[in-house]
Amino acid sequence: MIVGTRKPFAEIRDLVSGHRKILVVGCGTCVAVCLAGGEKEVAILASQLRIALRLVGQDVQVDEAMAERQCDTEFLVDLGSKKDLGDYDIVVSMACGAGVQLFSDVYDQNLVVPALNTVFIGVAEGPGVWTEKCRSCGDCVLGETGGICPVTMCAKGLLNGPCGGARHGKCEVNPELDCAWVKIYDRMSARDNLKSIEKTLPPRKNSRQTHPSVSIHEAYKRRFDKDEKIV
Ligand code: SF4
Ligand code: SF4
Numbered sequence: 001m002i003v004g005t006r007k008p009f010a011e012i013r014d015l016v017s018g019h020r021k022i023l024v025v026g027c028g029t030c031v032a033v034c035l036a037g038g039e040k041e042v043a044i045l046a047s048q049l050r051i052a053l054r055l056v057g058q059d060v061q062v063d064e065a066m067a068e069r070q071c072d073t074e075f076l077v078d079l080g081s082k083k084d085l086g087d088y089d090i091v092v093s094m095a096c097g098a099g100v101q102l103f104s105d106v107y108d109q110n111l112v113v114p115a116l117n118t119v120f121i122g123v124a125e126g127p128g129v130w131t132e133k134c135r136s137c138g139d140c141v142l143g144e145t146g147g148i149c150p151v152t153m154c155a156k157g158l159l160n161g162p163c164g165g166a167r168h169g170k171c172e173v174n175p176e177l178d179c180a181w182v183k184i185y186d187r188m189s190a191r192d193n194l195k196s197i198e199k200t201l202p203p204r205k206n207s208r209q210t211h212p213s214v215s216i217h218e219a220y221k222r223r224f225d226k227d228e229k230i231v
Pocket of ligand 1: 149
């Protein structure tokens, strides 16, 4: 999932300050799960904005809405069929950066600002805790490394580790963290599969990490070859 955290309130307040009709829109998928941009967080932010802006004498209307996914045009169009978005001076999106951008593209007459910082692709470790697991490198090596990502979990992103600085299983860059390559070794050893990490992995194909990237599903490639537009 994509993990986001809410921006400091003062930053959001400054972004919307001076606007009278404000719509706060949450996203029902990743950022709802990580307690940053779901329905409850929308209600909290909307209340905070009402109170803070009225306290400084601004006559504001702050409304709330949810989109199931802001990174999908279909759901944004659905939102627009229920809310008159043209009626608002500014939209505060509580989605990840992708959702904010698609919102701005679909409703380009609206001023759309982010309420979150998008931080990483990760997993839930327990209540309220998420950790990074993937840097979307475009050339996954998990099949070679026992399901532990060296690009993300090793501080140096080494494909062929360890670096020589590991001490007692800890990383030399941050001794509070386990060395990713010691973990990879231990896992492969427990699986009696050390052969898999004896071979040297080739350099990462950085060309696969150009930005902005595009991924087209095999079944849709012909459609793009014909220059058809996505609808
Ligand atoms: S190797 Fe690349 S794609 Fe695979 S988990 Fe790591 S960063 Fe993500
Ligand atoms: S000690 Fe391990 S995790 Fe840390 S930089 Fe070296 S190889 Fe990577």
